[in-house]
Amino acid sequence: MRNAVCTFCGNVCDDIEFDGVTGKNLCPIGEAKFAAKRRIEAPMVRGRRVSYEEAIEKAAEVLVNAKRPLLYGWASTVNEAIRLGVILAEKLGGVYDQCSSVCHAPSTLAMIEEGIPGGTLGQAKNRADVVVFWGCNPVEAHPRHPSRYSVMTKGFLTKGRQHRHVIVVDVRKTATAYLATEFYQIKPGYDYAVFTALRSIINGHEKAVPEEVGGISKKKLKELADILINGKYGVIFYGLGLTHSRGQDRNVENIVKLVQTLNRHTRYILQPMRGHFNVVGAGEVAAWEAGYEYAIDFSRGYSRFLPSEFTAVEVLVRRDCDAALIVASDPAAHFPKEAVKRLAEIPVIQIDPHPNVTTLLADIVIPSALVGIEAEGTVYRMDGIPLRVKKLKDTGYWSDYEILKLMLDKVIQLKGE
Amino acid sequence: MLHIKNGIVIDPKNGIIGEKMDIFIKDGKIVEEVEVNGCKTIDANGKLVVAGGIDLHAHIAGGKINTGRAMRPEEMRHVRQKTGKFRAAVGRTLLTSPAIGYEYAKMGYTTAIEPATPSIYVIHTHEELDSIPIIDKATLPLFGNWHPVLRYSADKDIEKLKSFVAWVLERTKGYGVKLVNPGGVEAWMYGGNVKSIDDTVPGFGVTPREIITSLIAAVEELKLPHSVHIHCNNLGMPGNYETTMETIKLAKGFENERRQVLHVTHVQFNAYTGSSWRDIGSGAEHIAKLINSMDNVTIDMGQPIFGYATTMTADCPWQFELHKIAKAKWCNRDIELETGAGIVPYVYRPKNPVNSVQWAVGLELGLLVDSEKIAVSTDYPNGGPFTSYPYIVTLLMSRKFREEEMKKAHPYMEKATSLSSIDKEKSLEEVITMTRVTPAKVLGMENKGHLGVGADGDVVIYDIDPLNYSSNDWQTILKAFENPLYTIKSGEIVVKDGELVGETWGRTFWVDARADTTTEIIEADLEEYFNYYTVKCCNYGVKEAWLRNPVRITAG
Structure with a gap:
């Protein structure tokens, strides 16, 4: 099939040619996604193979009998399934949380404080003459980002690499740094200070800036401020380097303020480099169904948002949940030890195409069809642009949507509503 | 039965x-x-x-309202309904999708139109519309700053424009043609705006006047059920009533027996006299006189409600101004070569002279314009929540209530508007017209509003x-x-x-206008144009099968 949609990273490239076995136009990580891999063979309840119906029924019982189940994951499935997940959490009085809470949630917090002056990737392609990568490394994490959207691509107004000033700011010389016109290496944890210095220079308070900030000399900072302000249309991409270093959401807030300032002189937009192909959807769907993007508790019969209490890690570490449904994610491999310990204590239901570390501590395992290869649905690219991922080949596996649909029906039935 | x-x-x-x-x-x-x-x-x-009531202009679904929700958790702490037989419903003025359907039904409204969708985000809009229970709905894609539209308008190539409109409506399952600050959003990509309908759009040598008249011509030739639906240039600025009047007059060259040829939306925001915030006044009387004298233009109120609101519009340059004026948080989204969007929280304060004038201007329009030519709206959530429609209708019907409410407003309102001298009280028949008959006629929905x-x-x-x-x-x-x-x-x-007491799922209307057009004449343009897109042409838009309950309406 031509123009298939890749379901690995936030790029969501929609020009894949897939012949049923291998795909063209795929980057190395996309290739890995499309390559045949070990699958969970059949639905299992405590190691015993059962039918889908039986596994789902048992899962529904576990969830209904729990006081406050945690429903976590969602970034690697389609919106249709996510929507059912949010409704399921509401019906169960549980907690809905998604991968953002250990990833780009500080961006959401910054948006709550200041908003995000953003734009689509097409703006980088068509208009940007200054492109900044701050604390992100697309060459390794979003491999086709530079060629499709931001660096080498030919746009309507910006006709190619030679017309773009590419700046990389990072704590080490990443692979992306080799694409840059200028590379600025800053000391780890000093992003906030560097943003403040740049804002000061742009706002005409140069005198307040010391001779060196975060390992960059004042002269270099002035150079950087000049490049930024002389751009006709600039795009700043940032990554986990900001959200997961000292300052977290405050770092993002400060870069937002920098972009606000730049917009008083020229045009700039800011775009987070979101990881999973539908991590944006996992937040958006929850927002329209329940009002918030992540860390949502339904135990009072309506939605409440409190990142310090209702994110998956917090709920697990505080032992505030007594069952977990993990969909399309692997918290056991990525969460702190204390959280994983709790996960091992409580009944865990997993829905996933592939076995992973979480499978080892799951009581009920339900294999699902691979989204974008064996199952269709809607996903949101890192800039929120929706794309319909396609079903490219048949499978005997149920899709996440089908599994969750039956699970929701069973839960409603068991609760007698 | x-x-x-x-x-x-x-x-x-x-x-x-x-x-x-x-x-x-x-x-x-x-x-x-x-x-x-x-x-x-x-x-x-x-x-x-x-x-059942019809809301012809409410931002109830899509990227804008949803970004608003995400950026304003403070809005969601108002609990309207706990989960039970029906879904939980939360939201103060920004509501969740289930809450939107429930609240419309709870004030007797059964249809609402989402009036501004960037076409590239249309799947999202439809997903949200499909998550709103009970009401019937439709969405209007944005055309006013889209590069092919600018180009065809500059070339005065109405045939190609017609084909493009028909192609977009089919791809997006859209209902009509929406323009927001035509030309101004493209200018914003260079940090600018357009100041009148005769300013030139950078890079295209076309004026808002040409964009508007070209699209009216295309829509009329395609015989779409709904006319061009416009958010005028210069929204929010003192003195902008003149731009609005000039825009309204553009309809004079067109005729349609069944309906208006131009619907000017949330006119309150475009009906100010004055040269600055210090001498802002009401241009409502001028506009009302003009509208009443013409028979091919309709408007809706865009009534602000004292209290919380979240402004969201494709009019990015205005949203940036508002971000600076209100010193509030600001979301912006520049969207490919199509359009943009901006979101800024806002509070309409009765003690603020400008807000008081805005409040009065909306009501002046509601009272002075013939009921067959004006519909009730708050431009939800820009002016305030749609749940305030009963309040607006009561204000229009009762002079006594208006007097009570006017006491809350800043005294500058007395000086700058003529609201207090208007004795008119609309009858039940008139407000039923403004909330049912007029919106149905404006939208060309023959089975609604009666x-x-x-x-x-x-x-x-x-x-x-x-x-x-x-x-x-x-x-x-x-x-x-x-x-x-x-x-x-x-x-x-x-x-x-x-x-x-009950939950149903409504329909989504869309217009198929392809009968008298051919995509052949625009195929080469589309091919070139999609080189500059980040989405393939074949992956663009939404299929009927993906919608919960689509209803196709054939134009003509």
Whole structure:
């Protein structure tokens, strides 16, 4: 099939040619996604193979009998399934949380404080003459980002690499740094200070800036401020380097303020480099169904948002949940030890195409069809642009949507509503 | 089958004003009198029976409102309903999708139109529309700053423009053509804006005047059910009423027997005199006079409501101004080569002179413009929540209530507007026209806004006797409109005594205008154009099969 949609990273490239076995136009990580891999063979309840119906029924019982189940994951499935997940959490009085809470949630917090002056990737392609990568490394994490959207691509107004000033700011010389016109290496944890210095220079308070900030000399900072302000249309991409270093959401807030300032002189937009192909959807769907993007508790019969209490890690570490449904994610491999310990204590239901570390501590395992290869649905690219991922080949596996649909029906039935 | 007996019907479209009569609904439609045996009967003796309300302009779905939700968790702490038989519903002025459907039904509204979708985000808009229970809906894609539209308008190539409009409506499952600050959003990509309908759009040598008239010509030739729907240039700025008047006059060159050729939306925001915030005043009288003298332009109010609001519009340059004026957080999204979007929270304060003027201007328009030419709206959530429609209607109906409310406003309002000198009180018939008949006519929805045979079985019963009420008793009017005795959607009772009792899923209307056009003439342009897109042409848009309940309407 031509123009298939890749379901690995936030790029969501929609020009894949897939012949049923291998795909063209795929980057190395996309290739890995499309390559045949070990699958969970059949639905299992405590190691015993059962039918889908039986596994789902048992899962529904576990969830209904729990006081406050945690429903976590969602970034690697389609919106249709996510929507059912949010409704399921509401019906169960549980907690809905998604991968953002250990990833780009500080961006959401910054948006709550200041908003995000953003734009689509097409703006980088068509208009940007200054492109900044701050604390992100697309060459390794979003491999086709530079060629499709931001660096080498030919746009309507910006006709190619030679017309773009590419700046990389990072704590080490990443692979992306080799694409840059200028590379600025800053000391780890000093992003906030560097943003403040740049804002000061742009706002005409140069005198307040010391001779060196975060390992960059004042002269270099002035150079950087000049490049930024002389751009006709600039795009700043940032990554986990900001959200997961000292300052977290405050770092993002400060870069937002920098972009606000730049917009008083020229045009700039800011775009987070979101990881999973539908991590944006996992937040958006929850927002329209329940009002918030992540860390949502339904135990009072309506939605409440409190990142310090209702994110998956917090709920697990505080032992505030007594069952977990993990969909399309692997918290056991990525969460702190204390959280994983709790996960091992409580009944865990997993829905996933592939076995992973979480499978080892799951009581009920339900294999699902691979989204974008064996199952269709809607996903949101890192800039929120929706794309319909396609079903490219048949499978005997149920899709996440089908599994969750039956699970929701069973839960409603068991609760007698 | 449903039989509503003894109600006092106001159905202005069919010339029925306060007559005692029975209404029958079968298979979701109004029918002639049928065999009443075994049929569910509602006794509406002495109560007002009308068609379901229609909101022709409310940002109820899509990227803008959802970004608003994510950026404003403070909005969501207002709990409207806990989970149970129905979904939990939260939100103060920004509501969740389930809350939107429930709240519309709870004030007797059964249809709402999402009026501004960036086409590239249209799947998202439809996903959200499909998550809103009960009401019927449709969405209008944005055209006013889209590169092919700018190019075809500059070339005065109406044939290609027609083909492009038809192609977009099919791809997006859109209902009509929306323009927001035509040309101004493209100028914003360079940090600018356009200041009048004769400014040139950078890079295209085209003016807003040309964009607007070209699109009106295309829409009229395609015979779309809905006319061009425009958010004028210079929104929000003192002195902008002149731009609005000039825009309205552009309709003079066009004619349509069935409906208007231009719908100017949330006119309140575009009806100010003055040269700065210090001498802002009302241009409502000028605009009302012009609208009343023409028969091919309609408007909606865009009434601000004192209290919280979240402004969201494709008018990015204005949103950046508002971010600076209000010193509030600001989301912006520049969207490919199509359009943009901006979101800024806002509070309309009665003690603020400018906000008081805005409040009065909306009401002046509502009172001075003929009811057949103006619809009630708050430009939700820009002016405030749509749940304030009963409040607006009561203000229009009762001078006494207006006097009470005017006391809250800043005294500058007296000086800058003529609201306090307007004695007009709209009748029940007139407000039913403004909330049902006019929006249905503006949208070209023949089966909506009335109770004639064949109309949709969307009926509301309000606890007010149309033959015996006093406009001074505004409390009774307000209470009646806030708490319908019954809201019936396609023959199903969804609200009883102001409480939700049923949940249905409405339809999504879209317009197929491809019959008289061919995509052949624009194919080469599209091919070139999609080189500059980040989405393949074949992956662009939405298929009918992905929607919950699509209804295709053929243009012509």
